[in-house]
Structure formats: structure tokens, C-alpha cells
Amino acid sequence: MDKYCFGVDVGGTTVKIGLFRDDLQMVSKWEIPTRTEEEGRYIISDIADSVKEEMKNKELKPEQILGIGIGIPGPVLEESVVNNCVNLGWGVVNVKNELSSQLFYLPVKAGNDANVAALGEAVAGAGEGRKNVLMLTLGTGLGGGVIIDGKIHAGAHGAAGEFGHMPLFDKAVDYCGCGKRGCSEQIAGARGMISYTKHLIAGGESRSGLSFIREFSARDIFDFAKDGDELANTVVNEMVETLGKELAILGVSFDPEVFIIGGGMSRAGEWLLDKIRASYEEKAFHAVKNIEIVGATLGNDAGMTGAAALILRADAGR
């Protein structure tokens, strides 16, 4: 009898669900909307209903399901309890118990979404075959995950891998969402990068095509930089300098086998990765200079895959 598991990636807008074979091969995937209304009270039952429907479609019996792994955009304790997840409207929710009780009391393991995505890339993506992996996710902010000895290292407060809040960008003008100023995500996350660019444009230090676009994106900044726009290149260089320093710091701290760069901004591709590699090599301690810096390969599937790995790789979570 074939065995399967489900990997669930809960986002603020949609929930991604994947059905996986016990060798971590994806069989099917789909999305449902995240109903955040009424303090997100329908999210877990929506997931349970959707999983049951797929089991019916595929004629799977509960005995064939090894469990459900789930990534949540907030801190998760003991693979079970979410404590205040603003994006979902949740207060304290025992995801493990609530989901399990609606799904034949199957095993459920929950993890923070960034950590779970890092696990996905580590076990089946850009870090496949590696046990010690750091992933940096360049999205709206800068997040990430720490995989040590093949397992998620979440930290004492679930804050391990909060790479966006290293105090490394002294030139930051605004305050970061965390209340500090100078966090690395204020240049290496899309929101911060855009805000810093607007500040430079307002300062009028150099001319830029970006000043003619009312609302530009991080992608626009990269595109203008590629086309030689001076101000856009100044911004990209600041970003790359900060990330290079950040990786050099992480190199002598964790000494991972590989750095994986993911998130929406990493779509700038090898052009950006090469700049980051050059900055890292310039700043890195000699013993760790040759650590590879690679782009993530699973894209939006990383979360589901990592969630499935929580179930399939014994002791992969914490």
C-alpha cells in the first residue's frame, strides 16, 4: 500500500496544498483562499476539508497518510502552537491538535513558513544532499531559515533566521517595522529598497529614470540598474554590499555548506547572484570563502515541500 503525506503552506492570501509520495515526490498541488475574516477561524477547517476532498478524489485511506506538515507565517512552538499570527488574524492556536482532530487524528507537525521553506530547499531543492544550509529569502522583507544537521534550527524564541533584522544598514532613513533603524532588510528587502530609492530621488543627488515612475517595484530598480541607470545602480550596490557583509558574518558564524538565496527579489537571477558572490568573496574569512551561493530552485513549492519533509524526514523540525 503506497504511503503519502500532505504539505501545506499557509500564506496571507492563499493556502498552498501539495500531496506527496513518501519519497517526497509531489503528486498534485492546488490552492485555496486564506479566509482571514473572523480572526481566521475558518482557515484550519478549510484546509481539513480540502485535504479530505483530495483523499476522496485519489481514493486514499487515512492509513495511507503518514501525516500533514504545515508552514505558518508566524512563530511556532514545539511544532504545534502558534502564538499571535497577525497575518492570519490568529491569537493562540494549537494548529497540531485542531488540524489533527479534523483529519482522522493523523500526525500533524507545524513550523514557521520561512524555516519550512528553507527545509524544503535543503532536502529537495538547491541544497539537496546538504545537511547544513542557510537560506535567505529576499522578499518584501528579508527572512530566512537555518538548517543544521538536516533539521530546522528555530531558536529559543523562534527567531533564528530573522536575517532581516541584523543592524547592518546604517544609511537607513526610515524606521524598520521592528522599531529599529538600520536593519539589513531596509535595503535588502523590496519594501526597504524602494523606500531608500525614493529617498535618494527626493534628495536629487543623481538623476534616474525611476523618478518618472510613480510607483516602481524592486524589479524596476533591478531593470533600470541593468540598463545603466546610475541611481538604480547605487541602490543595488548598497543592497549587494549589505548582503555580502551579512553572508560574510554568517560564514564565520555557521559555516554552512551552502547559502541559498530565494524570494521574489532573487528572480533578478544570476546577474544579482554574481554581484552578491563578488561582494561575499571580497569580505569573507579565508576558511569560508568557497561556500557556494546559489539561487533557490523550488520557487513557490519550497514551503509545501518543506512542510511535507517535516513529516517524511524524522526529526527534521524542532
Added chain:
Amino acid sequence: MDKYCFGVDVGGTTVKIGLFRDDLQMVSKWEIPTRTEEEGRYIISDIADSVKEEMKNKELKPEQILGIGIGIPGPVLEESVVNNCVNLGWGVVNVKNELSSQLFYLPVKAGNDANVAALGEAVAGAGEGRKNVLMLTLGTGLGGGVIIDGKIHAGAHGAAGEFGHMPLFDKAVDYCGCGKRGCSEQIAGARGMISYTKHLIAGGESRSGLSFIREFSARDIFDFAKDGDELANTVVNEMVETLGKELAILGVSFDPEVFIIGGGMSRAGEWLLDKIRASYEEKAFHAVKNIEIVGATLGNDAGMTGAAALILRADAGR
């Protein structure tokens, strides 16, 4: 029949050896000189002879000895092989095999000295009872060790915990021993701190009692700072700012249960620790602000204790 083990801490001048009961209680300790002549070829046999002598004195049979743990001032692979240890004059040495073959083929486990000392503090010192511990050793340079899930995390190149080589001190004047400029140990290690102080004195920006001492120590700098010397306080503040930033960075990276501060400079005591705590609290991400910062408690015994723990705590090394 009582069981014991030996913990050995190899330094450039002396080798510290401790006999431990299997509950990690120290029974006896002593030192022998480190004979670095002739490429350090006598070091291992000296240790073996000294251990055998103690076994004779205490009437211990080989069956009572669970093993020998040993800390080496260089990178150690697979708990066995040292590759180029300049301080000892060693090229490639398989410490495990060589020591074991001279000691009744008892189990031997080797680790890097800074990592092993961190393990000692984690299992029996300032971090007792904690599984996730970062130790920073403020000595001539700045070193440290990473304990995750009760085990040493040495990293892919043995460089995890090389905390002195984070590029965080932009004001550095000289080059660091590693070839870079701006490493944190250029202000947070004694050698760098003294050098930076001399540079400030030569610059003549402010007067200092230190300018009347030909060769002052880091301790002198702390003493003068405590007495209100302006320049000494400038230096100490730079050091504390750098360390606070470094800990804030490590806080969002590892999120440990506790930071342990050890090494010779930590003898400046609570006066220094309080400054470091204040700097950390100012810079740290909210979720990790309450991580404790404590002084090491085992002093020179940390290395021997951690070495013994390599044997007594299954899987404590890597």
C-alpha cells in the same frame, strides 16, 4: 567499578589534563609543558605517558576509562584529524589514532579548543542545562564556539564560531591577522584593542594616562577607563558597541538560550558585562532582547571539561 575519563586541553605552552568521573566531576588536574620542538612530535606521547602515570597513581585499569577527549588549537575534522596546527608545529596529525594506539586503544575524540571550551561551559558551566549556547571568548583575539542541541556545531570548514572575523569594525587601522581590515577582533580582542588605543594616542585626539605607559595591556585600558580616563573610555565604548552589534546579529541568527562571555578580557567582570548587556539591549530585535548574557564560570577548566564531555555526552561533538 567506577568509570572515568580524561579531558585534555592542548595549548601552545602547556597541556592541561583532567581526570573526570563519569558524571563529569573533576577528580584531579595537572599540567605538562607543550613540547613544540621537532614539529611537536612529542606532544601526543607526552600526553599518553602522563595519562598512564595518573592511571597508575590512582590504580585505574583501562577498563575503567571510557575514553580521552582532547581539545586542539586548530581545525579538527571528524573528531580525529588535525590539519596544520601552527601553534603546535603540526602538519596533518590523526590525533585520535595516534593517542588511542598509545593508550590501550581507548576511545579518543578530538575537537577544536574554542568549540570544546564552549561545550564545557554549556554542559557544566555558565550554560548548564541549556542546549543552545553561543560562547564568545575575548582573549588575544576573539573566538568562540557554537553549541546547538547540546552538540558542537563546527561547520563545514571548522570555521563556525570564528566570531572575531565578522566585518564589523570599520575604524580599524591595521590589517587583521586574517588579511582583512575591519574584523571585530580588531577592537574586541586584546591585541586589536591595544593597537587601536596606541593609534588614538599617536593621533593625540585626547589625553590619556595610558600614553605614559610604554607597553600597556587590555587590563590597563579597562582599569584606566574605570578611573575615568577619557581615551580609555572611548576605546572601551567602541569595543562594547561592536560586541553589542555582534550579539544583536547572532541573536537573530541563532537565537540561543544564552550568550556566554569568556576569555581573559572577561575578567573585567560585571562592569564590562553590564556595558555589553546595555549595548545589546539597545540593538537587539525585540523577540531576542531577553537572551541572557553571562560570564563564563569554568575559567581555565572549560577546555578540559568540554574535552571530557566529548566522551561522556554521547554525540556531543561532530
